[in-house]
Amino acid sequence: CDTTEQLEKSSLWKLKYGFRTFIDYLRSAIPKNQMRLSSEVTKVAFDDSDHILTVELVNQLDGNISNLTCNHVIWTTSVGYLKENFQKIFSSEPDLIHQKQSSIENLGFGTANKVILVYDAPISFWPDNTADLHPLISVNQTKYSLNKGERAFLTEQNVDPSQAQFVLDGVLCVSPSVSMRFVIVWIVGEAALAAESFNELVLAYLCHNIFLSRYLNGAVDNQKPSRAIMSYWNKNRFERGSYSYLSVRASLDDRDRLRQSYTPDGIPRVVFAGEATHSHYSSSVHGAYESGINAVQILRQYLETASDCRK
Known part of the structure; x- marks a missing residue:
């Protein structure tokens, strides 16, 4: 399809081999000498006399x-x-800061982490005809409490049982992967931040031995994960979370202002993209992708117009 407006049925899609193949495909069209990897942009400044941007980079490998x-x-x-x-x-760009700072402050930014349980063989405990598992707790239902043995294990791992309980209560859904050797556990909100302090052993124990064992009535006891891998979205200082949202003080106008290009001399010098700038598909991969395409189109349109004016 040409735009995400044409997507039908479910908007959630699973890439069999993850995003790496998709990113590798995009990178294949860019010469290696035109890419700066392991480099952080630490400053961007516009020179209004030469009408050019200077970008300062710090190599993360050697400084x-x-x-x-x-x-x-x-x-x-x-x-x-x-x-x-x-x-x-x-x-050095006060006009740009004035243009966007309030919107950056108004927009919320949350975290949803995935814990991937890895098994040595295809899992045998997952119920037939069940795509996902969503825990539901009614108003009058008591939340699952850790037993004595579970508390003892967590204490041995220097984990506060109350924090572990908090993380378990933050599980949004669980689903098996297409290969059925993996189970993906989604943890959201403040619980996702707390989970980032746990090691692999504790994560595997919480997600498999406690959570899955409870909701699948002990069917998981004969098959243990060989490891647990988690995304650390908030701990990553280049991300600090995984999705934007409209906080109580934010509006769609904040997304619009964030999307506006910086035009210090009437020319789009800094064009903004990313999922938070998309008016319809924020918080999504396809929203981020389409926003990048839109940013390129802004520059393409300007360059074509400028070229026509020079003819």
Whole structure:
């Protein structure tokens, strides 16, 4: 399809081999000498006399600082990253800060972490004809409490049982992967942040031995995961979370303002993209992807118009 407006049925899709193959495909069209990997952009400044941008880079491997000049920048970092770094990176651009700072502050940025349980063989305990497992607790139902043995294990691992209980209560859903050797556990909100302090052994124990054992009535006891892998979205200082949302003080106008290009000389010098800038598909991969396409179209339209004017 040409746009995400044409998507039908469920908007949730599972990539069999993950996003790496998708990213590798996009990278295949870019010469390696035109990519700067392991480099952090620490400053962007516009020179209004030469009408050019200077971008300061810090190599994360050796700490070397370098500068490059360009006519345009497409900025795609998360709102979480902007909350911590926006004013510092664009410190020489007060008009840009005035344009976007309030919207960056207004928009919320949350965390949903995935714990991937890895098994040595295809799992045999998952119920037939069950795609996902969503825990539901009624108003009058008591939440699951840790027993004496579970508390003892957590104490041995230097984990506060109340924190472990908090993480278990934050499980949104559980689903098997297409290969059936993996089970994916989604943990959201403040519980997702708390889970980032747990090691692999504790995560596997919480998700398999306690959570799955409870909801699948002990059917998991004969098959244990060989390891647990978790995404650390909030701990990653280049992300600080995984999705934007409209907080109580935010509105769609904040997304619009965040999306607006910075035009210090009437030309789109810094064009903003990312899921938080999309008016319809925020908090999604396809929203992030489409926002990048839209940013490219803004520059393409300008360059084509400028080329026509020079003819």
